[in-house]
Amino acid sequence: MRERGPDVPEPTSSSPLLAAEYFDSYAVVGLLAVVGVLFVAVAFGAGKLLRPVVPTQEKFLTYECGVDPVGEGWAHTQVRYYVYAFLYVIFAVDSIFLFPWATVFAASGYGWATLVEMFIFLGFLTIGLLYAWKKGVLTWA
Numbered sequence: 001m002r003e004r005g006p007d008v009p010e011p012t013s014s015s016p017l018l019a020a021e022y023f024d025s026y027a028v029v030g031l032l033a034v035v036g037v038l039f040v041a042v043a044f045g046a047g048k049l050l051r052p053v054v055p056t057q058e059k060f061l062t063y064e065c066g067v068d069p070v071g072e073g074w075a076h077t078q079v080r081y082y083v084y085a086f087l088y089v090i091f092a093v094d095s096i097f098l099f100p101w102a103t104v105f106a107a108s109g110y111g112w113a114t115l116v117e118m119f120i121f122l123g124f125l126t127i128g129l130l131y132a133w134k135k136g137v138l139t140w141a
Contacts, residue, residue, distance in 0.1 A: 083137050087129075094125055 105114045132138055
């Protein structure tokens with residue numbers, strides 16, 4: 001057991017710690033957070049003061065992946081990319097729920113209840129997928 005210094009009293013059930021003693025350890029964390037924020041602020045300020053500012057026409061051009069810009073800098077993105085991403089997230093979440101369900105289903109006494117619950121859950125997902133298919137979201141044209 002670690003020995004305590006002479007200035008640290010032994011905690012007993014009859015002498016609870018005072019609030020000031022309790023929050024002393026949080027003062028260290030707060031001080032460290034303030035020092036961290038100040039360090040970042042000073043670093044950003046020094047970077048702003050020391051960097052060279054020489055605006056040229058080439059610096060204002062759109063640049064992406066090493067390819068010189070051709071045409072407009074603004075391109076429209078089709079909403080179907082977001083719909084596919086959203087459907088992926090939905091089915092990824094579904095797969096996350098399948099593993100815990102399988103472990104509970106294997107436990108004794110929970111078989112039929114979890115089986116019915118999972119079929120209800122998969123039914124809702126199937127209805128959503130059929131709705132997306134009916135609306136033509138899944139056809140790539």
